[in-house]
Amino acid sequence: MISLEISQVYFSYLNGLVLHNINLSVNVGEMVGLLGPNGSGKTTLLKLASGMLKPAQGGIKLDGYSLNSLSRKAIARNIAVVPQQFHIPFAFTTAEIVMLGRTPFLRPLADETEADRQLVDKALELVNIRELAKRRFDELSGGERQKVILAMALAQQPKLLLLDEPTVHLDIAHQTETLELVKRLNAQQGLTVIAAMHDLNLAALYFDRLILLKEGRVWADGTPHEVLTEAKISEVFSVSVRVEKHPLTGTPHIVVMPREFNKRQ
Amino acid sequence: MLPPRSNGADYLFMEIPLSCRRGIFALIAVIVMKLRRRKLILVLLLLGGCLVASLSLASAFGAVDIPLPDILKIALNRLAIFNFPTTWRGVEETIIFQVRLPRVIGGALVGSALATAGVLFQGLLRNPMADPYIIGTSAGAALGATIAMSLPINLAFLSFGLVPLAAFCGALATVFLVYNLARVGGKTPIVSMLLAGVVVSSLMAAIVALLMSISDRLQLNLHSVYSFLMGHISVTGWEQIAIIAPLVIGGVVGARFFIFHLNAFSLGEEGAGYLGIEVERDKILILALGSLLTAAAVSISGLVGFVGLIVPHAVRMSFGPDHKLLLPASALAGAAFVVIADLLARTLLAPVEIPVGVVTAIIGAPFFIYLLRHTRKEYAF
Numbered sequence: 001m002i003s004l005e006i007s008q009v010y011f012s013y014l015n016g017l018v019l020h021n022i023n024l025s026v027n028v029g030e031m032v033g034l035l036g037p038n039g040s041g042k043t044t045l046l047k048l049a050s051g052m053l054k055p056a057q058g059g060i061k062l063d064g065y066s067l068n069s070l071s072r073k074a075i076a077r078n079i080a081v082v083p084q085q086f087h088i089p090f091a092f093t094t095a096e097i098v099m100l101g102r103t104p105f106l107r108p109l110a111d112e113t114e115a116d117r118q119l120v121d122k123a124l125e126l127v128n129i130r131e132l133a134k135r136r137f138d139e140l141s142g143g144e145r146q147k148v149i150l151a152m153a154l155a156q157q158p159k160l161l162l163l164d165e166p167t168v169h170l171d172i173a174h175q176t177e178t179l180e181l182v183k184r185l186n187a188q189q190g191l192t193v194i195a196a197m198h199d200l201n202l203a204a205l206y207f208d209r210l211i212l213l214k215e216g217r218v219w220a221d222g223t224p225h226e227v228l229t230e231a232k233i234s235e236v237f238s239v240s241v242r243v244e245k246h247p248l249t250g251t252p253h254i255v256v257m258p259r260e261f262n263k264r265q
Numbered sequence: 266m267l268p269p270r271s272n273g274a275d276y277l278f279m280e281i282p283l284s285c286r287r288g289i290f291a292l293i294a295v296i297v298m299k300l301r302r303r304k305l306i307l308v309l310l311l312l313g314g315c316l317v318a319s320l321s322l323a324s325a326f327g328a329v330d331i332p333l334p335d336i337l338k339i340a341l342n343r344l345a346i347f348n349f350p351t352t353w354r355g356v357e358e359t360i361i362f363q364v365r366l367p368r369v370i371g372g373a374l375v376g377s378a379l380a381t382a383g384v385l386f387q388g389l390l391r392n393p394m395a396d397p398y399i400i401g402t403s404a405g406a407a408l409g410a411t412i413a414m415s416l417p418i419n420l421a422f423l424s425f426g427l428v429p430l431a432a433f434c435g436a437l438a439t440v441f442l443v444y445n446l447a448r449v450g451g452k453t454p455i456v457s458m459l460l461a462g463v464v465v466s467s468l469m470a471a472i473v474a475l476l477m478s479i480s481d482r483l484q485l486n487l488h489s490v491y492s493f494l495m496g497h498i499s500v501t502g503w504e505q506i507a508i509i510a511p512l513v514i515g516g517v518v519g520a521r522f523f524i525f526h527l528n529a530f531s532l533g534e535e536g537a538g539y540l541g542i543e544v545e546r547d548k549i550l551i552l553a554l555g556s557l558l559t560a561a562a563v564s565i566s567g568l569v570g571f572v573g574l575i576v577p578h579a580v581r582m583s584f585g586p587d588h589k590l591l592l593p594a595s596a597l598a599g600a601a602f603v604v605i606a607d608l609l610a611r612t613l614l615a616p617v618e619i620p621v622g623v624v625t626a627i628i629g630a631p632f633f634i635y636l637l638r639h640t641r642k643e644y645a646f
Contacts, residue, residue, distance in 0.1 A: 076541030
């Protein structure tokens, strides 16, 4: 079953071509990591997948319906997005922010229902931040904020979750906690996940399928073993690495070989 | 023979039949029981009470002071709810009903409209310094009013003079101009809109200044431009209220449609889009609603500053930023604030009338500084 189908998509900002002939389909229940250097088009691809940007050519379908034909509300009832960072200028509490996730389901003039409040509680519970419910969002640490935004996205009850570098502001404990939560939702509830990732090792550990982008093109698409090879990584990132085996899981583990160090040897 | 006069409120209360009094007590008891948990309704009841109190006070004081119970009785008689025996002079009833009440209610409408528009603009633009005038309504209204004052004709449209009408149209036309100037490729980025607003406002303010500086040579009578710029509630009868009230009340009620949108806009336009908001369409609707409210207020009061800026801030700091409470609470608080400010403007230095905008600034600025320094819910910039 296909959840998201991107076919022959081209996209450019005013200053140049960003994505070039992208063809991808993501099935229901997949957990996909998007990899690639800065500026390779990861964030742009996520914005296209969420309908926030419209492709210049080609089409994107969600469950067989063209994204262009769906209202923002219909999209928001199916896709939740966790961007890299939110700046919120008002002193909302955590619970109020998570309640924003219910926005696509609220009718104008109607109040939030008991069911909405329960979903908010459940989302806070899932992300393990119940104790932050009454705290003000702007007083939280970067890692806590990231979790609150994730809880908001989960309160949206999405079928497809798009994450833009979900671990970027987190320490190593919070990184694994977040990815384990997403992995658990993926395994238990069949939530489809597409996440842009910078950390290749975490991506190899938690994702079943990785897509490597270079200069707006899909360079490789497959399992971590197929994608994270020494040759492909050095082609795309222009760094020399050695790929070893993770001692526990057997997934690829990338070790950087610094150039400066080589010279001194 | 007239019964002896009393200023006490109990005097009024005793005239209500006993059964009716018991009913009122029972009703209040039930409401308090039901609402103990509902912050929203408690806050609105509290602010509604403040508004009623300020309306009563403002009706009582002026060139002629009239006892508070008489005011309430006149109002209740007029509403045909009760029929109290007339214990006051006919001239008092005329002053209350024909002169003071329209002005007091006009003040309440101005305050309500400006505070609601302030909430709409601050929420949409995510800018703590946003007020109803930020995208050019004030400058447009001032220019419209100045041009109308320079014209040697005296037109009246539905009991409105040319000046309020021109102010109303000037405000709306300016917002339309600013919005379209800021529009790039199907989108209207908020930063461009703020910049366009500043530029257009400066240009229009310059034209007003130009007209004023050459007014003597052209033999224009622009003395009332000053009064317009400082804010002055110029309601002289019920006809103006009859036109402005539906606009303002409709606008305040209409704003209720956008509470979830405004909450979602706190995440920025992109974040709001992810939550299912049609960003560009709803931006136009919220801007149009805010501008309409501002234009309605400006047409009967000139530029009363500070209300649209500080009332939403004060309410947000006291009760939190959720627009479900923020919008109606600001509408009530704004109304009470302007009614009291106008009362002070009329009475402090009587018979000289201070511009109401001066009073709102003199009360508003220190109050705002106090809020900034003394609350835990201080603003997160």
